[in-house]
Amino acid sequence: MLNVQNVxxxxxxxxxxxxxxxKVLVTAPPMLINHVSLYLVCAPIHxxxxxxxxxxxxxxxxxxxxxxxxxxxxxPQVLFxxxxxxxxxxxxxxxxxxxxxxxxMVDALGQxxxxxxxxxxxxxxxxxxxxxxxxxxxxxxxxxxxxEKLREQVVTRVVLVxxxxxxYILSLAREFAEKEVDLSG
Amino acid sequence: MTAxxxxxLKSGIPGMDEMMEGGFPFPxxxxxxxxxxxxxxxxxxxxxxxxxxxxxQGLFFTTLSEPTQWMLRYASRYGFIDRSYFGKQIKYIDxxxxxxxxxQPARILEYxxxxxxxxxxxxxxxxxxxxxxxxxxxxxxxxLYDLTTRLKNWQAVSVLTGEVLPGQMYPVELSYVVxxxxxxxxxxSPEGTRRKYLEILKMRGTNHATxxxxxxxxxxGFVVQVGLR
Amino acid sequence: MxxxxxxxxxxxxxIKSGIPGLDPMMEGGFPFPxxxxxxxxxxxxxxxxxxxxxxxxxxxxxQGLYFTTLSEPTQWMMRFASRLEFINKDFLGKEVKYVELGNFLRDEKDPRKIIxxxxxxxxxxxxxxxxxxxxxxxxxxxxxxxxxxLYELATRLKNWQAVSVLTGEVLPDQPYPVQVSYITDTVxxxxxxxSPEGGRRKYLEILKMRGTGHTTxxHLFDVSRNGVSVQAGLR
Numbered sequence: 001m002l003n004v005q006n007v008x009x010x011x012x013x014x015x016x017x018x019x020x021x022x023k024v025l026v027t028a029p030p031m032l033i034n035h036v037s038l039y040l041v042c043a044p045i046h047x048x049x050x051x052x053x054x055x056x057x058x059x060x061x062x063x064x065x066x067x068x069x070x071x072x073x074x075x076p077q078v079l080f081x082x083x084x085x086x087x088x089x090x091x092x093x094x095x096x097x098x099x100x101x102x103x104x105m106v107d108a109l110g111q112x113x114x115x116x117x118x119x120x121x122x123x124x125x126x127x128x129x130x131x132x133x134x135x136x137x138x139x140x141x142x143x144x145x146x147x148e149k150l151r152e153q154v155v156t157r158v159v160l161v162x163x164x165x166x167x168y169i170l171s172l173a174r175e176f177a178e179k180e181v182d183l184s185g
Numbered sequence: 186m187t188a189x190x191x192x193x194l195k196s197g198i199p200g201m202d203e204m205m206e207g208g209f210p211f212p213x214x215x216x217x218x219x220x221x222x223x224x225x226x227x228x229x230x231x232x233x234x235x236x237x238x239x240x241x242q243g244l245f246f247t248t249l250s251e252p253t254q255w256m257l258r259y260a261s262r263y264g265f266i267d268r269s270y271f272g273k274q275i276k277y278i279d280x281x282x283x284x285x286x287x288x289q290p291a292r293i294l295e296y297x298x299x300x301x302x303x304x305x306x307x308x309x310x311x312x313x314x315x316x317x318x319x320x321x322x323x324x325x326x327x328x329l330y331d332l333t334t335r336l337k338n339w340q341a342v343s344v345l346t347g348e349v350l351p352g353q354m355y356p357v358e359l360s361y362v363v364x365x366x367x368x369x370x371x372x373x374s375p376e377g378t379r380r381k382y383l384e385i386l387k388m389r390g391t392n393h394a395t396x397x398x399x400x401x402x403x404x405x406g407f408v409v410q411v412g413l414r
Numbered sequence: 415m416x417x418x419x420x421x422x423x424x425x426x427x428x429i430k431s432g433i434p435g436l437d438p439m440m441e442g443g444f445p446f447p448x449x450x451x452x453x454x455x456x457x458x459x460x461x462x463x464x465x466x467x468x469x470x471x472x473x474x475x476x477q478g479l480y481f482t483t484l485s486e487p488t489q490w491m492m493r494f495a496s497r498l499e500f501i502n503k504d505f506l507g508k509e510v511k512y513v514e515l516g517n518f519l520r521d522e523k524d525p526r527k528i529i530x531x532x533x534x535x536x537x538x539x540x541x542x543x544x545x546x547x548x549x550x551x552x553x554x555x556x557x558x559x560x561x562x563x564l565y566e567l568a569t570r571l572k573n574w575q576a577v578s579v580l581t582g583e584v585l586p587d588q589p590y591p592v593q594v595s596y597i598t599d600t601v602x603x604x605x606x607x608x609s610p611e612g613g614r615r616k617y618l619e620i621l622k623m624r625g626t627g628h629t630t631x632x633h634l635f636d637v638s639r640n641g642v643s644v645q646a647g648l649r
């Protein structure tokens with residue numbers, strides 16, 4: 001039984017946890033992955049980071065851009081019911097779409113080097129979707145490279161969003177993360 | 186090597202989920218095609234009602250400009266749907282104005298996408314889709330092509346309903362752009378009673394049951410008689 | 415590159431189709447190079463056929479190129495394709511490359527420019543196996559220029575040194591896409607029938623195959639997540 005408001009409320013309550021950690025895993029119900037990703041891109045957890053880099057995996061850029069436009073730019077917050085939420089300034093969010101983990105990573109890093117500020121935070125929109133197009137080894141390598149960028153301080157924070165469709169990917173993500181917020185219950 | 190599971194949405198049609206590995210792939214596009222009286226609109230409504238029960242958001246786009254009151258009266262004949270869903274878990278949206286005035290296909294498509302971005306539904310219905318052919322300027326085929334392309338940019342299960350013309354097996358202008366093709370048909374038994382059938386002709390990514398299955402269409406709604414042909 | 419010396423009586427080099435039960439029906443495989451039309455109604459297994467064909471090539475060390483004309487995002491189609499048990503994800507994006515032709519076709523109607531676009535990718539990727547799925551959509555998108563497009567395509571295909579599979583939707587008014595069949599060496603028809611118990615059956619038939627002695631008539635054709643296959647000897 002889905003309950004969008006419930007999930008969003010749990011997310012809101014978890015914001016301090018998410019803001020404090022460098023590597024966070026958010027486990028979401030599969031049908032609300034878009035809502036959760038959107039919230040995490042817009043939520044005020046990115047203070048101090050110049051840019052939010054959103055890796056939407058297999059969600060097309062245009063629909064994400066439209067969602068951001070509709071829900072995160074000061075319009076009526078119908079979906080999230082949170083008028084205190086600070087909308088990001090235009091141009092603060094960069095979306096990268098890609099299926100194949102290696103290329104997705106390369107494109108994302110390309111975006112980072114374009115930004116004038118050297119530190120950004122990264123949100124991976126649907127980690128489990130990578131499982132449709134990549135072998136387990138490629139996904140491991142993907143997470144390893146993210147770790148590398150964190151160590152080099154090119155990225156200040158990483159939030160992974162996933163659902164439970166792949167047990168293996170979930171376990172990889174849990175190994176990677178320092179904190180987990182479970183919304184899938 | 187085992188393929189990764191797809192997320193699936195329960196159809197709300199008793200007997201149908203078992204025919205398709207547990208439900209419709211999420212997201213995906215589905216064409217429900219059949220002649221008059223085969224139960225397309227009932228099936229579509231039942232699909233949205235199931236979503237409402239599950240806490241999901243649904244959008245019902247009508248192309249026939251039937252007023253909400255009409256739809257409520259129609260829906261209340263069926264036990265599976267609660268009138269209180271309309272306006273909340275099921276948003277009823279009229280595409281009629283776009284189809285009679287300037288009939289610019291681009292504007293219809295824009296409007297549909299705006300509504301999807303606004304409500305972020307898990308379930309979408311466009312009923313009926315095939316009548317749009319007479320109502321828009323420019324190529325109907327191109328419109329359908331563009332519509333399905335746009336729907337595939339969103340995370341929802343979209344059910345499109347279509348009329349099957351006499352002599353056709355299915356609407357050929359839609360069959361290859363959708364992921365799933367469900368055929369509803371009807372015939373007369375030797376005793377003279379009218380029998381109704383459902384068949385899944387194609388469903389990407391899914392091992393689905395093949396062949397026609399008997400369907401019961403009543404005030405309880407649309408029910409697939411499992412194992413009966 | 416692999417040894418393609420599966421040479422039949424006519425001394426063609428032949429490549430494995432990847433479809434169990436099919437190669438014995440055509441002297442061991444598709445001639446290299448050649449063009450094949452795989453035509454059928456919705457759900458008869460055309461796309462699965464094409465993917466299986468490319469995966470076979472990948473396993474044999476060959477490069478494959480898949481042109482989709484549907485204008486859906488590649489990821490949409492590949493999510494479903496990944497459910498086919500014969501798909502090896504390591505090949506995706508490498509030995510099997512995808513090109514979205516659909517978006518290009520929405521704006522470009524000039525047949526020469528369309529084929530130039532295809533040729534750019536073919537020159538870059540250098541595939542031994544090419545798929546255009548489905549080719550019949552192109553008629554709707556470019557209208558009157560379709561015939562020119564097909565003839566231009568026929569000419570260029572000869573230069574591309576590959577085995578090309580073009581898939582086509584069957585329309586009610588014709589047994590198979592006749593215009594496309596003029597430019598292909600082989601026509602394979604996938605069709606429906608009813609079993610005695612009223613279930614839906616699928617069939618494969620090799621309608622024509624230039625230069626190859628082939629089995630004729632309808633054969634039972636199995637379509638599932640495991641792939642497609644011809645049930646040898648069954649009709």
